[in-house]
Amino acid sequence: MKIKVINGPNLNLLGIREIAIYGKQNYAALKQCISDYAQMHGVEVEIFQSNSEGAIVDAIQDCLGNFDAIIINPASYTHTSIAILDALKAVALPAVEVHLSDVDNREDFRKISYAGMACCQRFAGMGFDGYLRAIDFLIGQAAR
Numbered sequence: 001m002k003i004k005v006i007n008g009p010n011l012n013l014l015g016i017r018e019i020a021i022y023g024k025q026n027y028a029a030l031k032q033c034i035s036d037y038a039q040m041h042g043v044e045v046e047i048f049q050s051n052s053e054g055a056i057v058d059a060i061q062d063c064l065g066n067f068d069a070i071i072i073n074p075a076s077y078t079h080t081s082i083a084i085l086d087a088l089k090a091v092a093l094p095a096v097e098v099h100l101s102d103v104d105n106r107e108d109f110r111k112i113s114y115a116g117m118a119c120c121q122r123f124a125g126m127g128f129d130g131y132l133r134a135i136d137f138l139i140g141q142a143a144r
């Protein structure tokens with residue numbers, strides 16, 4: 001199975017940004033953690049990060065015919081982007097939404113997730129582990 005992991009704005013600043021919320025580990029550590037786990041489970045992953053909404057839409061579109069599933073943390077675009085929602089709906093691949101923090105127990109504006117409307121599962125508030133649970137979930141789905 002081939003999974004595209006897509007991360008949105010400011011996630012490249014992990015380890016620097018709001019450490020009390022997002023933790024001390026940096027983006028390179030997140031990528032390593034996902035890659036190691038995927039390799040252990042025989043899954044191929046490609047990890048992408050962008051601070052631009054259009055680049056994220058392009059990355060989702062590029063999944064068509066090239067990947068079996070998507071894991072996406074759209075970061076702040078979660079709460080604003082209908083373009084990302086539409087792109088996920090357009091490619092219609094199994095998609096899992098991940099958030100490092102517990103978005104449902106933060107500011108009210110973080111409670112709305114447009115991207116989540118096109119996702120079949122969500123893991124939030126589990127830190128890096130959320131991405132690993134997303135891989136487990138997609139493996140389980142593929143086996144069904």
Ligand code: DQA
Nearest residue numbers: 010073075076099100101110
């Ligand atoms: C985030 C939560 C979003 O609300 C926030 O804008 C982010 C990161 C998370 O992983 O917890 O940038 O998606």
